[in-house]
Every structure is written in C-alpha cells, then in structure tokens.
Amino acid sequence: MTSGTPSLEWTDLDKKAVDTVRLLAADAVQKVGNGHPGTAMSLAPVAYLHYQRLLRHDPTDPHWAGRDRFILSCGHSSLTQYIQLYLAGYPMTLDDLKSLRTWGSQTPGHPEYNHTPGVEVTTGPLGQGVANAVGMAMAARRERGLLDPSTANGESPFDHRVYAIASDGDLQEGVSGEASSLAGVQKLGNLTLLWDDNKISIEDDTNVAFTEDVAARYAAYGWHVQTVDWTNGGTGYVEDVQALWEAYQAAEAVTDKPSFIQLRTIIAWPAPTAQGTGGSHGSALGADEIAATKELLGFDPDKSFIVDDDVIEHTRKARDRGVAEHEAWQKTFDAWATASPDGAALLERLTKRQLPDGWDADLPTYPEDAKGVATRVASGEFLSAAAPQLPELWGGSADLAGSNNTTPKGEPSFLPPEHSTAKFQGDWYGRVLHFGIREHAMGAIMNGMVQHGLTRPYGGTFLVFSDYMRPAVRLAALQELPVTYVWTHDSIGLGEDGPTHQPVEHLAALRAIPGLDVIRPADANETIAAWRTVLGHTDRPSALALSRQNLPTFPRGTDGWAPASDVAKGAYTLIDADGEPDVILVSTGSEVQIAVKAREQLAAEGISARVVSMPCREWFEQQDSSYRDSVIPPQLRARVSVEAGVAFGWRDVVGDAGRIVSLEHYGASADYETLYDKFGITADAVVAAAKDSI
C-alpha cells in the first residue's frame, strides 16, 4: 500500500448498492434454478469498485476506444459482470437479469463477446481470460506505438488499463501461468489482475489440490504483488474496500511490471450457511437461505430482484461520469488526430479492419520449379513482403521462429529493449513476438490482441502442437476472431523427429471445429494466395498448414495449369484431364504433387484424370453449387483423395465409390521420402486407388 493514495468515498448508499448486487445474484440464480451465485455475491464490492470507481468507461458507448478493458476470467460468475452493466447503465435491464441462462437472453451462462454490450471477451473455459488480458495489454502497447509513440506515458489518448479478475481455477490452469510468465517478460505495467482467493472450488476446500503460494509464484514471474486480506487471517470478515482501492492505486503506480492483487475473500458472503462452501459456487442457494441473507442485510425477505430507486439513481451516475470522461478524452483525441493526420487515417483503416489499397502489389510470385520451395518458406516471404504495408500484422512463434518462418525481415521484436539478445533487437513497440514454448498462451494471447481492436496477430508452432492450443483456437472460432495460425511441419513430411512431432489426425480434428478455416497450400504460389485470402477475412480464425519440406512449384496459367488465385475458392481444377476425366484426384498440400504424378502415370495407361487442389474445404463449401459441381461433377463418382493424414472426413468428398489414400496410424522417425514410401502415400497408391474407383 502506498501512503498518500487518494482516499475512496464509499457511502452507505454504495454499501446498499453492493448488497443489492449480492441479492440480485442470488435471486437470478434461484429464478432459473441453476448457475453460480457464490462468487457474484462475495465479489460484489470488487466488481462495483471496478465499474463505479476504477474503470474509465462510458456505458453509453461500450466500444469507446479510450475505455479501460475489463475481463472476468472466471466467466461462470457472469452475474458479477451483468449486474454491474445493469447498474452502470449499459444496455442491460432488470428483465435481462431475470432471464439469466435462458434462450435468447442478454445474460447467457457465461459472458459472450459480440452478444452482450460491455462484455469484452467470452470467458468460461478457465485460465483463458487471464491470457486474453495479457494479450490486450500487449496490443494496447503495440497500438499506441503505431498511433502515438512519442507522447509521454499516461498522456496519450491511447493509454488505458486492462483489469482482470481470476478465480482459483483460472490460476490452476497452465495457460494462465504461461501467459503470466510472459507478462512478466513484457513488463506490462498497464495490467492489473485480481485473484479472488476464496479457497473454494467445485470440489469444495481447495486444500485437496491447491496449496501453493500463488503470490510468491507471481512474484517469481516478475509481477508486482500485493495481498489484501478481508478475512483478517480468519479472525473476522471485513470488506475493506479502502484497502483494496489503495492496492489498485499502488498497482497503477508501478508502470514497469504487471500487478497482481491477492484478495482473500469468503465465497457467498454474507449468506448465513452457504458462505464459504463449495455448494454456493455452482448451485442456487435455496429460498430459505436467500431470505435469511436478505434479512441479514436489511432487505425485505419476501421480495425478489430488489433495486431501490436511490440505488439505481446513484449507480447510474456512472453514465454521466463516463460521458464526461469520454468528452474530455475526445478533446485529447481530436488534438492528436489534427496533429497526426496519418495516424488518424491509419486508425480509421484499422478500426474498420480494411486493407490498404495496393497492399498486395509486390507480393512474391514463384516460377515453375521442380525442386521448389517449402510452403513455410513462402509464408515467411509473404510476411516479409507484407509487413511494410500492414503494420497491423504482427506475430511470432512459440520458440520456433526459424522453423515456422514467422519473422519478417528487418523488423524489431516487441520486447522491452533490455531483453534484447544477440539475435533479436527489442523495442517497446516492436512487432516480432516471442511467445516462448507456450502454445496455449500464444493462442489465448492472440485472442486478446484481436479483441483489443486494431491488430491482426499470427502465431506459429508445429501443426502437431496445435493440440496444445486447441482450447484457444476454439474460442477464436466461437468469437469469430481473425487470428492466423502458422502451423508448419504439417505431416510425416517433417521426417526424422518422428511420431510425437508428426501430425496425422490434426487436419481432420481442426476441420471439425466450426468457424475455423483450415488451409493447406500445395505450393509456394498457393501459399501467397492463401495468405492474401486469409487477410481479406475479418470474421474468423484461419489456420495455415505448411510443409517443412520443399514442394515443387507448379507452372501457373500455362499448358492448362490454373492460376493460384483460384485458391480463394477453396478447391479448383489444378490441371484437368485430357478430354473428359475418368477419375478425379483430390488432394491438399504436399500430396498434390503426388496426385499430379499419378495423373501422368494414369495418362500413360490411357486413363484421364483431373487433379483438384483443395487447400481449404471451408472456402470450397462456401462456393455456389454450380462452381462446386464444375470442379467435382456429382455424376463422376470415380474419385480418389490423397492426404498424409487420417481418412476421417474425406468420404464427404469422394463419396461411396471413391477411394481414400490416407494414413491411419502414427508416423515414425526417418527421412520423409522413406516414410511416404513405407506408408504408401505414393503416386502408385493413387493410381491403384483410381483404377479401383473407376
């Protein structure tokens, strides 16, 4: 705690408002019959402090660019946020609270991004929100660097803070630890994370599974750490809001470290028998317990959803304060915009997520080349070419930059300069990201970056390790966030590292995720076209599956070879049969060359085959049926697919009469040519399958 902190005005009306919050939480869960009342009750003063005192926000404009960000990582306690949105005057009514967890309501079980105004992030899967907050804090710095780098800290319209609240569960999950470690490296002074240390999770007393010294762990990560104990060491519970306020003030004063506040609480306080119990975490308290709590707090036990006029009148002043703050900010912003017309134009473009005219004029193209280029290399060349045009595009790797080719040439790292190394020059406002060997945090951090608003992050690892980040990928798809994954080493084609590193089931498993585009380019030119298409989408995450090994570059636009721009259609005839095709060979990525060879072998035997490159099934499915039928005619039932992964899902494409050349087991450690041969992913196998299918 610092001395000289501005003291907090906290009147009896504030206290009554906080008690109102607790009872609304209990009533809302009781009404629907399920949900999580306990934390919403005990965190009522904390959430109220945020929305009524700490946060710079404008309830009349939830998207105000100058707002502080608030993330409720413990999304199961969604009422913690919903009730504050209601009190502060966001578009949220008492009826919405009464509709908790019902069809079509503003108040789903967990907070949902793009659904409830004022909710910045979809949370619920634990640990994610902590990492999202780290991503937001990083993005805030990057965006400031793009728009207003030279203004003193704290004086730019792009200075704001990120606040997050985490539960025990959030901090047990590895993803939060990964992200918090990185936040320490990045010295994110704009981030404050509160831990609701109530020693209760669903299995009740956390002593069975969580005995570590969490505060010491955060200190080890390099965070500024404070503890506020409302239990007074177990001697008596006092909600000392002033002490918490002071801790927040002290946190803001530390600008070179993220801040961690351990707040010791009692869950479901002050419910007479439910407080401190696991039962209050995830179940309705029951009518009797709620009535007793109301009585205890001086509320009418026979009424529900009580919000006295003086309370709502008081809390709705948050709107006036927000509007005033917004207006004051607007003046600073307008002055900046006038002084920085280029910055203002950039901001407008980034806000709309538009690409600049002509951004892709100088992208690389590749001539026919039998030896070819690895698609991961072409991806790296794309990034180097695009980076100067697209400052919003930034990213890096989970410690595999050299393998994933994620570093655009000549660009500085996003890193405190004192963490520069012989290989990487750090700049507070740099753009090359070093996630460390933390794929899961990488995914969740990128989600937070996109949610912050202006940038387009990408992150790389080996495709097999997409498994490590899968929960974050799902959340990107669910929230329609334009994150790009650069997943290289996309098959047994990586060779010697063996089965632990060779994805076999991953393309199928990723295609199963609704709202995720999975793109596996067949050569260098397809890779450039794929990136171009990906950046044209603003409403979904995209996954690039790229080869480690060189792939031949096909001739384009000559002798019947299609241009690579057809990639945007998801699938296209790369090279057609001579005359009517007898069979269609469909393939992706590194196996397209095998289909091409098989076509030649078949031709030598008088069988005419069309080769369809299908880099992205999702894009293909979005084409109209006439286009789709022109590529894969329904009446032509002789079809073969070839992909170095499981067959799962390919029957959709090849149909009953088709054949699938696939890999139904794990790989092995050897050079990749041997593996393709031993595992039968060969032109001969495709030829045999084609004959079988015809």
Add this chain to the structure above:
Amino acid sequence: MTSGTPSLEWTDLDKKAVDTVRLLAADAVQKVGNGHPGTAMSLAPVAYLHYQRLLRHDPTDPHWAGRDRFILSCGHSSLTQYIQLYLAGYPMTLDDLKSLRTWGSQTPGHPEYNHTPGVEVTTGPLGQGVANAVGMAMAARRERGLLDPSTANGESPFDHRVYAIASDGDLQEGVSGEASSLAGVQKLGNLTLLWDDNKISIEDDTNVAFTEDVAARYAAYGWHVQTVDWTNGGTGYVEDVQALWEAYQAAEAVTDKPSFIQLRTIIAWPAPTAQGTGGSHGSALGADEIAATKELLGFDPDKSFIVDDDVIEHTRKARDRGVAEHEAWQKTFDAWATASPDGAALLERLTKRQLPDGWDADLPTYPEDAKGVATRVASGEFLSAAAPQLPELWGGSADLAGSNNTTPKGEPSFLPPEHSTAKFQGDWYGRVLHFGIREHAMGAIMNGMVQHGLTRPYGGTFLVFSDYMRPAVRLAALQELPVTYVWTHDSIGLGEDGPTHQPVEHLAALRAIPGLDVIRPADANETIAAWRTVLGHTDRPSALALSRQNLPTFPRGTDGWAPASDVAKGAYTLIDADGEPDVILVSTGSEVQIAVKAREQLAAEGISARVVSMPCREWFEQQDSSYRDSVIPPQLRARVSVEAGVAFGWRDVVGDAGRIVSLEHYGASADYETLYDKFGITADAVVAAAKDSI
C-alpha cells in the same frame, strides 16, 4: 547441500567416458545430418551420473520392478538417454547410435516407449515428461500402499525413486506447472526433477521469453529447491559433479517434498564456437566444429564414434552393479512375497493386467425406465460397484468430481492426511484423486501412472475440456496406455452453461485420433457394459462421453430390444424394424432415444426403421464384415445418423444416400430441451431425413 554426504568417486576414466558421450552425440547427429547435439553434450556428465551412480537399475532387465524410473522430459535430446543405455549395457549398440533417426532403428528422434528397452516414456512434446514423472511418483506410492503399506519407508521392495530431467521448454509449458503444483500438494518425496538451465532454446537466448525466477516458482509450489551453478556466475565453467551429487543426496534426504535442482549449464559444452548457442540446440555442429571439440578433449579429430575399450569396460560395470542390486532386492522381495501371499498374488495379477474372476458379478443393472438415469450417474455407480473388486482402478476429476461422478462411495482420497477437508478424507495410500482444475496435467499424470506399471487410472472433466488435455490423450494413444477418460456433459444436453461448455466438434475430433476408443453410451445399461469392455482392454486409452441429463433406460432382452452386452461390438441393432427395414437410424448416446422415437413415428406412417445404437465406432470397425453388414446392410442405402455434434465423419456410416442430423454450429445458453428443439435435433428431423433418404 548437506554436510556429511557420501563423497563421489569420479575418476579420470569417468571423465573420459563423459567426453566420449559428448562426442558420440555430436557424431551421431552429424552422421544423419539432423538432430539435437547441444544438450546431449552439456548434459553428458549429468546423464552419466544418473546411469552410473544415481539410478538403481539393471541393464539386463529393463523391466525390473524394483528399478528407479528415469524420464527425459526434453525428449529432443534423446541421445542423452540412448548413449547412456549403450554405455550401461542395455540392448543398445554402437551401430544403433549410428542409425539415429533412421527407419526402423532403436534410436528414433525422440525416445519411444515400448520401442527402445530402457525408455520408460515417449517424450518430445514439451512439458509432458515432467507431468509423467509426477504421475509415476504418485503411482509408486499407490502401488506401495496396495502391496506393502506397513513396511517402514525406504525398506520396502516397492520403494524407489523417480528422476526426471527437464529443459527450459519443459518448464515454460503450462502442463509442467500444473503437475508441479500438484506434486507439491502430494508431497512427493520420491521425485527429483533436474532443470537444465542453459538459457538457450530454439530462438536462442531465452531472455526474449523466459525471465522468471523458476527456482522461486518451484519453491512457491512447495518443492525443496537447490541450485548448482556450473557457470560460477559466468566466471568460468566447471562441471562440478560432486556438487551435483551432493544436491541429489540432499534431495533424497527430504522425504516430504519433491525436489527441484536448478543446474546452470552451457549448452554444447565444450564445443569451441557452438557452446552457448541456439544453433547447437537443433542442428548438426558441422565437421570442423566436431573435430575441434575432439582435439580439445584429446580425442582423435579424424575418427568418429570413438569408444575406447577402457571406457566401455568401465561403464559396462553398471551391469554387474545392476545385477547385484537386483539380486539383493530379490531377497527382500522374496521375503515380502512369502510373508504376503495375498500381496504377491495381487502383484502377479496387476503385473499381467488381468481382471479378477467374477469381478463384474455385482455390477448394477437398470430396469426399463422412461425417465431414466444420466449416463454419468450410471458411470459413478459402476465405479462404486467395481472399486472394491479392483484396487488398481483409481481416479478422480479435474475439480468436477460431483459432476463427473468419479468418486466411488466410501473411498479415501489419495492425499497427505493433513490436506483432508470436510468433504474428503486424505490417506497417503488413498484412491480418489483430486487433480485440481488442471486437465492437461491430469492427462499426462495418468499416462505416467500407467507407465509405472500396475494401476488403471481414470480422470474426469467435461467433454468440452478434453481439448485442454488433448496432447496427453494423443500420447496415451500413441503409447497404447490403458487410461480411461470420464468426459461428462457430452453435448448441448448440458444446457444452460452455454457454448463455451457445450462440445459440438469434440466427438469427431477425438474419433480422428488413431488408437483412441471413443464410447458414447445410450443409457445406463450401455454405460455399465461400456466400462466393462473398457477394462477388458489393456492396450489403448478409452474415452467415455457421458450425459449430464437423464436418458431413458431401454427395456433389454424383451420385445425385440437387444441386450446391452452388444455394446462390446461397438454398434448393434437396438430395436429392429417390423419386417424388412426401409431405413436404418444410427445414433449414439443421448440421441438414441430420438432415433427410437423417430422409429415409432415412422412406423405410424408405415415406414419400418431399424435403430442402431453405435456407442463406439472403433469397436464396430474391429468386428468382422459379416457382423458389420448384418447391422448395417450394404444394400440398404437409406440411412440416417443422429448425433448432437458436427456431421464430420458420419458420411462413412450413412453413405451417399444417407442423411445426417447434426449440429454445424456452436450451442447456446438455455435449458437443453429448448436447445434440442431450436437446433433441430429432434425425432421430427430424423423422420424427415429418413423419408428423404429412402
């Protein structure tokens, strides 16, 4: 460091042997042209210390039950282990080392369980090995508790230690943090983890991403922490093996905490220019650098794979020591076996992974019941019934015990008694596991438990959070480990928690994993039959997908309803059409009741439908074709599948003419009846699809 530690004899010949190891590592990578030489070089004295001094092991019997366990979590440095296996006299030759990373060799890129004698665990995906080691240390305690609980610590034939070596990458991964936190809770005094702190990962200097105080973090987890600095604060590199030895002795002396040893090293030591570089991590050093290193160490620079006779003669004495230790242990063991015939019989049964005769005599059966039982509840009742018969069966949940129904009645928790809570009684040798909100560690810990040898662990969470543990699930499948996942809340049927908690793509994504059985029972009796079948398998992991909501219990063995024992076939005709079927309705889990209703509606319209319950596609695919064709006749092309998840993969079952009733988007927060209705997973939809298909 403790005083009075037995001093270590470390002769010039030992030093020469260690240098031999370094050069073998460099040569092996150079020969194949790719791999990871740096860590194998600098860790040579550490690995040598393990295999020649620390470990109790018998190279002539890699499966000796009394052995200490060694896990190389940084599996990319597989040579660290292979070379020691060779020197110590395991079935590993110099030619094997020369065949590194080539087809069919004993020395794949990463260590592989069940492939190379002496390798306890497949490692490579970082962080997993740390968690596997935690699982092994837990299993060692449980197994001791089953077989020899009353003997004093250190005097039982079932006392041994678990050693693991981790790299920077292992400790950046969240899974290792999760597992290490739990190891602190569990006070695993039999576990020692060494951190090779070389400040180098693939992106070179770890200062860009890893600046935390790792030792302090481990202290915060409740570990005993020591630091040995071979760099002497950067003043000069001295491989002080004595100091490291003393640290290991001190670690063993602490019996109520796991031990963490931070060892500061320089990667690729003493290669003159490659030492301390990121390049040495994952690339061959080059002929010149290797020659220079050989010269520096007094070896002939023109020779490769140098192993002098005095070296191999010296190191192979490990065999004699191992045989002698094994013989001494055998006496203790025999004495135990004589004194504990029941224990000996149990050990024999568990070693063979056999189930006891009649173990399933009293499993629950359920009468027809329209209201029915949730399959998660039936699963819990199975566990309560089976637990007394099967002491090897143990498990718990990632903090969702009450929801996953993973706690057998009346069983104590596996937990230091001082961590007992009001809800859970702790016992050092208990069987109920509390993983905390750490799904990923749960998965990896269970792998380590199985690898330790005798027990059958299970672990629960919500199906949607299978994503959090997916890398560990894959490794269980790759290693053919009989782990069982209890994944409840298996669809939108969980209701109000909404899209973050509702699995939609997960069944498909899990079915894509080779070697994993995915089982989704349709009612209580199928659940019991599923568990019975799962426990009969010893060579694969199994995933149970169980409902939150009640499901009707079908009448069994009457009026044409099949017995639930047919579950073992993966799919079966639950209730046939009256006469020849016009259409086949295939379904899983909670949607089988919908197919049953649709069958009735169709019958009312004169259309006869067969209902096939398909709880496990993998089991069905293992049946012979005559059985499969009897259930789904190839000529009957009118088929409908219904499952509350994505269609992906169902075309295999229904064929071109079939129809798939599925869910191609995320769920929502509402009661489950509303969701099924709004999303069209209904009998009406199945009826319409059936007519469409006919």
